[in-house]
Amino acid sequence: MTASDPIRREGLRDLYWERVPLRNMTPREWEALCDGCGKCCLNKLEDPDTNEVAFTRVACRLLDDATCRCAQYDIRKTLVPECVVLTPANLAEIAYWMPSTCAYRLLYEGRPLYDWHPLVSGRAETVHEAGMSVKGWTVPEFEVDEDEWEDHIIEDL
Template structure:
């Protein structure tokens, strides 16, 4: 018997039972907790491959909602934007935030208690203090050569 799907297109607690590659598009999108961390510019050490986060946000990040202001057309505006999909998570997971639902599930870990799918509240990510709300700087305000001055520590 197939899992029931509610009016939102989400199967109950799908993230605990459905492999990433078998999620429907609504389930895949619902995994995003809305923290905005994936929209922070990152620096990667060419020698070690180490990725560090900056508080320099992509030009499309809405600092209030922690969402992309032009999500559906982001690749046309920011061609270097990486679109996370079930088929490329293996290559991309290393630069995703440690708290990212996609990365956690790919690594076989559970979602955090503050994740909106677990809490039932889309603002729980902000109340838990794990979103970028209110502390980013726009990428056009900081020259690339100064991004190192804006490094942040990512939660493990």
Template structure:
């Protein structure tokens, strides 16, 4: 399978030389490892603020590719979908998966060896067992009251 995120032509290891705020739109998108965890519905404890990931996928999530089926116009269908940017990451990092490149770099950490920018292929995230590929349930198949029954440990 080819990489759905255009990574060709990017400066090697650009993320090590630039701040998140200095990334081009293509560089920003290339940071996405394609795990699909951000597209899973989450449960947040009102008292502790702790976030639990579920395997209950957004209605636009494609379980086979770990991609949004309508990424460019997703907010038309899912208005609550958060558009992560360097300006908004400080407000949203707490609910991003522990393995998320955006979160890791924002925290001053390095990318994992399976990240497509290091491995050269989008398949390594799946091979490493980090992605949600073939592990989800569509949100329209389970009531919100039952999401708790589908909590997953993070990281996978």
């Protein structure tokens, strides 16, 4: 399957994201909510006084900038212990620092998915075509000292 091919919907109930509570989704349905934007893999800075979160262009060392997917998804926690594994159980605690366009956050907040989301459009590439992914503009974290992450803050994300 190439990025422009239709997404695979085997094992997914029709429009499940509109009807099934997040906590009742199957593992396959939960994983299919990810639009493949790569934004959650950007390093973030949080102001300890205000809890305001700023996204940076600095990406996790495992992010494949060409596909916007984790290069080692199945073993990411082993390689990057600080990686957050999103689950229905911890979503309430983490939703505030998820990207505003993230399907998990949208559904948690009771909002619909965007038309460019692959589950809606039927094609994985629409997230990139809509300019909603980090494809091609990140900087790997091993190239930037943590002291310099502020220089890479993204204003609109």
